[in-house]
Amino acid sequence: MTTHDPALGPAAASALAELRANVADAFERARAMPKSVYTSPDFAAAEQRHIFARDWLCAGRADALKEPGDYLTMQIAGEPVIILRDRDGALRGMSNVCRHRMSTLLEGRGHVRAITCPYHAWTYNLDGTLRGAPAMTLNEGFCKDAIRLPQIRVVNWLGWVLVTLDPDAPDPATRLKPVEDLVGYLDMSTYTETFREDFRWATNWKVLAENFMESYHLPACHAGTIGGSCDLALMTCPEGDPAFNYHWIVKNDTVPLALAHPANTTLTGDQRRITWLLAIYPSLLITLTPGYFWYLCLTPDGPGHVNVTFGGGMSADWMADPEATANLAAVKALLDRVNIEDKGCTERVYRGLCANLSSPGPLSHLERPNFEFARYIADMMPEA
Known part of the structure; x- marks a missing residue:
């Protein structure tokens, strides 16, 4: 999918070369993306032209x-x-x-x-x-x-x-059919949005996207909220698709609203407690549970800031519950606290990226989605 871009400046071309070298290696030897792809203004401008102006x-x-x-x-x-x-x-x-x-x-x-x-x-x-x-x-x-x-x-x-903006972009219904195959049993179209708001954080858009894509950070970053609701040993991070990556968490009973409604007789076994984390490239991030969903839509604002649309709501079963109003308030209060924790973590990462003595380290097996995302970025960017 790469193209030639004569306007790609030396700084962006250098960052892209580093990124391509990084993803050319096997995942088992993968490292975090080079600092320059987060901090270079030229690379950020090239992303606007070759990713955000071309994809869905x-x-x-x-x-x-x-x-x-x-x-x-x-x-x-x-x-x-x-x-x-x-x-x-x-x-x-x-x-x-x-x-x-x-x-x-x-x-x-x-x-x-x-x-x-x-x-x-x-x-x-x-x-x-x-x-x-x-x-x-x-x-x-x-x-x-x-x-x-x-x-x-x-x-x-x-x-x-x-x-x-691209009149020739492939139709998402075809491109994202594998998403339907994975989570179609939950039928996202039947979930109701109950809140939507916008905010701006002092980090690169890819830092926030990667934060969503891996749950390795949950026990530490979210110790005060959802960190205890999952077991890293039970987490699976499969190989990604060209259009998205995903992983799932088998939740315990710590957050009851993330589970299937007690009156739901359609979902069985682990379907009743699996939380899906779907990263639809480039910047739609969806957490989908049998009870509620929430999402982030990311828009870069230079290399060091990201504009975020944050929304969510509940499944039809939970919306029909007599306690729906109280349940919605509880979900929103929990997610607001999770966002505060994520804001702190992702802004600290960007400050670290800008430090002279910092360098990218090796990835955990729980960070495979980050590696898949890096491949997408490299593929969408032009030939230097």
């Missing part, structure tokens, strides 16, 4: 956009994007930049009947066609019917809103 990214959950006119906004490799539910009930993606003097149009999340530019009040329908433009009758070249917001590919994959 997650905008959140489809059930968060319930009614026509419900929308959210995001940035993809510096491109402002609107995702909304159109008048026919379909998900639609389009440029968030007015076709007049190029002001951005919408901010955050919300509901609109039409998209009106805050600068000169040019107004667009929910399909992106221009509805009206004040005081344009004297411009002989103006043709309202010829103006439309550029459209962007959006799909609903198992309840996730996936979007890409």
Whole structure:
């Protein structure tokens, strides 16, 4: 999947060469990724061009956009994007930049009947066609019917809103079919999102992604929350897929809401207590349990910061429970505490990456997903 990029500067080319040398070795001799792939501004810029502008990214959950006119906004490799539910009930993606003097149009999340530019009040329908433009009758070249917001590919994959700037990117339903084969028995599309929020951490996006991908850190980093809910000896980290990596944890009863609902008679055996950790490349990270789910969507902000969308909710069984409100509050309180712990761990890693005396060490067998992720990064980046 590599391409040639004449704009790849010396620093990015050097970092890429280090990374490729790193992943060329067998996993049994693997080391953590070179420091330069986290700290180089040139490498971060190349990631925007060759990863975030080309692959499928997650905008959140489809059930968060319930009614026509419900929308959210995001940035993809510096491109402002609107995702909304159109008048026919379909998900639609389009440029968030007015076709007049190029002001951005919408901010955050919300509901609109039409998209009106805050600068000169040019107004667009929910399909992106221009509805009206004040005081344009004297411009002989103006043709309202010829103006439309550029459209962007959006799909609903198992309840996730996936979007890409690349018109030729392979369809995620085909590319991610192995994910369905693994966790289809839980049917992610039936889980309900109950919260979503955004924050910014002082670390590289890959540090946070890798933190999610391995559970080796749970006993130490999460000693105050979920660290005691799993046994590292029972953890399996299989070889990854080109589009994602995964592992699972067999949970004990420490966190009851992570288990199948007592009234659920469909799930049997370990299905009732397995927690899946799915890393959909490049930046959708999903924790899926029989009881609840939570996710992170990562957007790089230079080498040293990452913008994070954090959301989650519960399975249909637990949502129907008479104590659903209290259960939801308990899940959210637990996850907030877990996030505080992860923030501390990942920001400390980035500070260490920037230290002169630091160097990457060997990986545990429990960090195979990190090695698979490094291979994905190397494969997506261009030939120097």
